Structure formats: structure tokens, C-alpha cells
Amino acid sequence: MFGLAARKSYNQPAMKLAISRRPELRSADMDTSRFYPRFVADSLEEALSDTPVVLIHGPRQSGKTTLARMLGERLGHAYFSFDDRVLAAAAEADPTGFVAELPERAILDEVQRVPEIFSALKVAVDRRRVPGRFLLTGSTNVLLVPRLAESLAGRMEIVRLYPLAQCELAGRASRFLEILFAGAFKTARAERLGSDLADRVIAGGYPAALSRRAHRRRTAWYRDYIETLVQRDMRDLARIRSLDALPRLLALAAAQTARLVNLSELSSPFQLSRQTIRDYVTLLERVFLIEELPPWHVSMPSRLVKTPKLHLGDTGLACVLLGHDAAALMKDRAVFGQALETFVFQELRRLASWHEDPVRFHHFRDRDGFEVDIVMERRGREVTGIEVKASATVTAADFRGLRKLETTARDRFVAGAVLYDGEACAGFGNRLFAVPIRALWEAT
Numbered sequence: 001m002f003g004l005a006a007r008k009s010y011n012q013p014a015m016k017l018a019i020s021r022r023p024e025l026r027s028a029d030m031d032t033s034r035f036y037p038r039f040v041a042d043s044l045e046e047a048l049s050d051t052p053v054v055l056i057h058g059p060r061q062s063g064k065t066t067l068a069r070m071l072g073e074r075l076g077h078a079y080f081s082f083d084d085r086v087l088a089a090a091a092e093a094d095p096t097g098f099v100a101e102l103p104e105r106a107i108l109d110e111v112q113r114v115p116e117i118f119s120a121l122k123v124a125v126d127r128r129r130v131p132g133r134f135l136l137t138g139s140t141n142v143l144l145v146p147r148l149a150e151s152l153a154g155r156m157e158i159v160r161l162y163p164l165a166q167c168e169l170a171g172r173a174s175r176f177l178e179i180l181f182a183g184a185f186k187t188a189r190a191e192r193l194g195s196d197l198a199d200r201v202i203a204g205g206y207p208a209a210l211s212r213r214a215h216r217r218r219t220a221w222y223r224d225y226i227e228t229l230v231q232r233d234m235r236d237l238a239r240i241r242s243l244d245a246l247p248r249l250l251a252l253a254a255a256q257t258a259r260l261v262n263l264s265e266l267s268s269p270f271q272l273s274r275q276t277i278r279d280y281v282t283l284l285e286r287v288f289l290i291e292e293l294p295p296w297h298v299s300m301p302s303r304l305v306k307t308p309k310l311h312l313g314d315t316g317l318a319c320v321l322l323g324h325d326a327a328a329l330m331k332d333r334a335v336f337g338q339a340l341e342t343f344v345f346q347e348l349r350r351l352a353s354w355h356e357d358p359v360r361f362h363h364f365r366d367r368d369g370f371e372v373d374i375v376m377e378r379r380g381r382e383v384t385g386i387e388v389k390a391s392a393t394v395t396a397a398d399f400r401g402l403r404k405l406e407t408t409a410r411d412r413f414v415a416g417a418v419l420y421d422g423e424a425c426a427g428f429g430n431r432l433f434a435v436p437i438r439a440l441w442e443a444t
Contacts (some may be wrong), residue, residue: 149265
């Protein structure tokens, strides 16, 4: 549906994760548990076949440990977790000796808790370079901690694991990105999602949250999740004068999701400097709670806006912070529009994490008011754009930003789409399409 017929079996077999199925998306008589495929597993196993150290990083509770242990069990890795305080203390006291005593292949879980071990791993790998020797997991973005990333430069491959994508929940891979970059959407019809779309946005993608039937219980999980991150991970990462400011700042960020970063607005409720708030925002990025989407630009002088956009890492978390359930979200169309844009952005991020070619993400906005919600670049040249609409209709006017992007990108522009909650997949001129949002997880 929606595009090219599949040319090959894509990412099969994928590693599968056992969790409960989201209740509002299943019939009452379905089995309450199932295996969800993690389509990034193929990339992970490929990395382990030729790289000494492989790091799975992503937010806590996204499934890193489960994925690492299931894969490691098959490949012969012994498991060690630095959430065990005794083990972490031993590794911190003598990282070189700790690494020397490890088995031939080892999983080191939550490795960011013992940053001293990165240098010891480097020495061990340089002495004996064996593919797949160490499989690490981390809940801190090491790309934002240069000292850690540089310790294993040239020796480590990083694989990002996100919360569950909609196509993983559905149990089948989506070819949306391939079809988009090929500009090959076909005229078709699909059932409108309606209130089910709000349910998906509200539920998010964290496996443990999805295992809870009631929205009230998922809300409790998300609140406990934030509390745990603030009291444990963030306290370990940085000395913070006011830990209680972080949940409040995160709630303000949720209200800004899918908007340009505005530090003045974020800092106004606090008696803290803009620089302190900037540092706190970076800290929230390091634990994958928020993400800044950089602006797309060309090298020539232009009137393009250079401010990044802010996105929450998961819409389930964002909606809890905003105090919205599905019914409230449907009534507040402005917030629904913001949350839906973040939902689409995060879905595209998740699809790109196992895409064969790296995809870079941006947004586009110029000083004349033309904008595109999401811009993707592939192979250093191909440019596509995505506009997101919460409505059930699309008109030619909805493509003005995409047409401006096409003019600016020139021959680099390959396709653009307006994703909306409608029924028709249809062309709107050369390489421009209106596409139902469900194509994100149903495109084949």
C-alpha cells in the first residue's frame, strides 16, 4: 500500500522483544502478550561482526538491555550490569583490572555509570582486536560527551535504540523512507485514523508504559520514570543546584515541542540564568528526553532562520507532562498539532535508525514565513521534506513551504509530502504528495 511493492525481505528476521500489546489497539479476545520486532537488530548484529566494541544507546526503558541480552545470549556474551553498585564500584576502583578479568565476550549494561572504563576498554581492544568483543549499553548520549566518545574512536560503533516505532508495534517493517526518497507514492485510499491517532500519540513508545492498560496507570509510570531520571541519572551526570527545577523545565519544554527553541521563555519561571537553563537543556538532551532539530540551510547567504526546533523524545511523555489524555488532546487542536508533529518526527527518526543509508534531520524556515516541519537529507545530496497536518483535508496551499524548499534545494530536492489524517494518497504536482499518516507504518 501507498507505494512500491517490496523488492526484498527487509530486516528479517528482526530481533523480537516480549512485552504486552497496547490494549486500545487490540481486540478484547487477543492474547495480551506478544513479541515485538526490533528492526535495528540487523544493524546491531552486522556491527558486532566487524567492530570490537558496539554501543547501544538510547533512553532508559527503551529496550536496550532486553535487546542486548537476547542477542548476546545467542552470540555467547556474558552479562554485567553497572546498575549493580558493587560491580560499578569495583570497575571504578580498578577499571583496567576489571576489564582484564572479563570473559572473552561481554555485555556491559549502563556503561555511562563508570566512565573510567572507556579508557580501559580502549587498551584491551588495542591489545586484542576481536570483532564483537564488547557489547555496551548506555542511557547517556555519548556523542554529547566528547571525552567518552573519543576514548574509543575508530574502535566503537554506536547504534541508537528508540522507544518502539508504530511499525514495530504492528509487527511489520515499513518502507516509507524508501518510497519517499524515490518519490514513488501511488494513488490509493486508506481508512482515516480519527481518534485512534490521538490514542497512538498519547501512548508513546516506551515498552513498559505500553504494557499498562489504563491511561491513568501509564501516567503513573511516566511520572515515576521522570523522578527516577532526575534523582539518579541526572544527579550522577552533573552537579545541579536545583534538582526540582528539572521536572518543571521538562514540562515547559513539552509545551514548546515542535516549536523554535526559546531560552527566554524556558528560563522566565526560574531564578536561574539563561546559561544555566541552556546547561539544563543540554543535560535533558544527554538522557534523550528532548532533542533539538537543527535548521536546514545552504552554503550560500540566505534568509533562512538558523534557530533549532525543540522536540520531546516521546509523545507519551510529552502528553503526560501537559496533563492531556486522548480526549483532551483531540479538543485542543493547537497542542494536538504540536504533539502530532513531534510524533511524526520521532516515527521518522525510528524508521531512519535501521535505514540502510544514514539520514540527517533538519527543519526549514525562512524570514518570509515559508517553513517545512521536517527536512531529511540522504547521501549528502538528496533532500526531502515533510509537512504535518492534524486535519483530514489537504489543499494546494499546504504545499507552499515544500515548494519553497524545492526552489531553495534546486536539483537536490527529490520529493515532499504533506502527512495528514485523511483517506487519500494523491499527487499534487511534480514530486509532491498528500499522504495519510498511517503510511508511516503501513507503507510496503
